[in-house]
Each structure stands twice: as C-alpha cells, then as structure tokens.
Amino acid sequence: MKLILIGYMGSGKSSVGKVLAGQLSVNFLDLDAEISAEENKSIPQIFSDHGEVYFRRKEAEVLKKLLEKDEGCVLSLGGGTPCYGKNMELIKAAPKATSIYLKTGLLQLTERLMVEKEHRPLIKDLDSSEALEDYIRKHLFERTFFYNQSDLIVSTDGKSVDEVVAAIAEELD
Numbered sequence: 001m002k003l004i005l006i007g008y009m010g011s012g013k014s015s016v017g018k019v020l021a022g023q024l025s026v027n028f029l030d031l032d033a034e035i036s037a038e039e040n041k042s043i044p045q046i047f048s049d050h051g052e053v054y055f056r057r058k059e060a061e062v063l064k065k066l067l068e069k070d071e072g073c074v075l076s077l078g079g080g081t082p083c084y085g086k087n088m089e090l091i092k093a094a095p096k097a098t099s100i101y102l103k104t105g106l107l108q109l110t111e112r113l114m115v116e117k118e119h120r121p122l123i124k125d126l127d128s129s130e131a132l133e134d135y136i137r138k139h140l141f142e143r144t145f146f147y148n149q150s151d152l153i154v155s156t157d158g159k160s161v162d163e164v165v166a167a168i169a170e171e172l173d
C-alpha cells in the first residue's frame with residue numbers, strides 16, 4: 001500500500017509523511033529528497049543551475065519510477081508535482097495507492113512559508129508577507145483543481161503534525 005501526500009508548499013507533506021511512515025512502520029520517501037539525491041544537488045541549486053523546466057522533467061521521471069516500485073511506503077510529493085504533465089493521472093492510476101490532499105488555509109500557509117522561503121525557489125524573492133500571501137492565493141487557486149482529485153482530503157488547520165497523522169489514520173480506517 002502506498003500513501004501519497006499531496007498539497008501546497010508548507011502544508012506539511014514532508015513532516016507529516018515522516019511521522020506517518022514511522023507509525024505505520026513503512027519506508028518514507030520524499031520526492032524532493034529523491035530528486036536531490038539523483039542530481040547530487042539541493043532543490044534550489046537544481047533550479048538555479050538548470051531552471052524550473054528541467055526540475056519538472058526530473059520530477060516527473062523520478063515520480064514515475066517511485067510509483068512503479070512495488071513496495072509499501074509513504075511518499076510525500078512536492079507542492080507542484082500533481083499539477084504538471086500527466087503526473088496526477090499517473091498518481092490516480094498507480095496500483096494499491098491512496099492519495100491524500102493535506103488541505104491548509106491561506107493564512108497558515110503564509111505564516112509558515114514566510115519563515116521557510118529560503119529553500120523554496122518559487123517564493124524566495126517575495127519580500128513582504130502581503131506579497132507572499134497574494135502569490136499563494138493565486139497559485140493555490142490554480143493548483144486546487146489538481147489537489148482536489150486526491151482520494152482523500154484532510155484539513156490540517158489548527159492541527160499539530162501528530163494530529164494530522166491521527167486524522168489521516170482515522171480516514172484510512
């Protein structure tokens with residue numbers, strides 16, 4: 001069984017995925033970490049050396065490879081992963097996989113990302129929290145079409161990481 005975590009930057013995919021995998025005693029895979037390992041570079045370095053188009057091509061390739069692996073795991077995607085090419089179609093068609101959208105509100109995302117912009121190339125140059133909030137509002141609106149195609153939707157607002165994990169476990173029961 002594969003659990004695939006989907007959601008905007010800062011929704012908690014990486015943090016929640018790690019704890020969830022620990023609780024379920026399955027492997028934890030983070031797509032960004034897998035891409036970094038293959039390229040031997042950080043995500044910001046990949047963006048600055050080769051640009052976003054290259055990153056998206058690599059992201060699609062590594063996603064496809066991980067979805068084809070026949071092993072149980074929790075797989076946390078990047079915020080953009082489901083929104084490019086055929087990625088969401090592949091996620092929906094993956095055998096024994098359940099996709100879960102971690103749905104986080106605009107204010108919570110803005111607060112979290114304001115202090116964590118540096119290693120996220122798409123938002124690192126947005127200086128004020130107003131500019132960041134405006135960007136997220138539009139971007140989230142465009143991406144929600146893809147996120148909403150997930151099998152399950154779990155709201156994260158007002159929940160700690162452990163509470164999000166518990167909410168996912170309850171949904172899966």
Ligand SMILES: Nc1ncnc2c1ncn2[C@@H]1O[C@H](COP(=O)(O)OP(=O)(O)O)[C@@H](O)[C@H]1O
Nearest residue numbers: 008009010011012013014015016112159160161
């Ligand atoms: N439910 C939560 N409550 C409080 N902080 C959280 C929660 N989920 C994530 N965070 C924090 O928000 C930041 C972004 O989380 P991260 O897991 O990297 O998100 P993503 O992988 O979706 O971009 C991290 O500092 C993380 O500790």
Ligand SMILES: O=C(O)C1=C[C@@H](OP(=O)(O)O)[C@@H](O)[C@H](O)C1
Nearest residue numbers: 008009010032078079080120121
């Ligand atoms: O939303 C996006 O397009 C991106 C999200 C990032 O992952 P997180 O959602 O884990 O921050 C990372 O894949 C890259 O910076 C692009």
Ligand SMILES: [Mg+2]
Nearest residue numbers: 013014077078
């Ligand atoms: Mg992440």
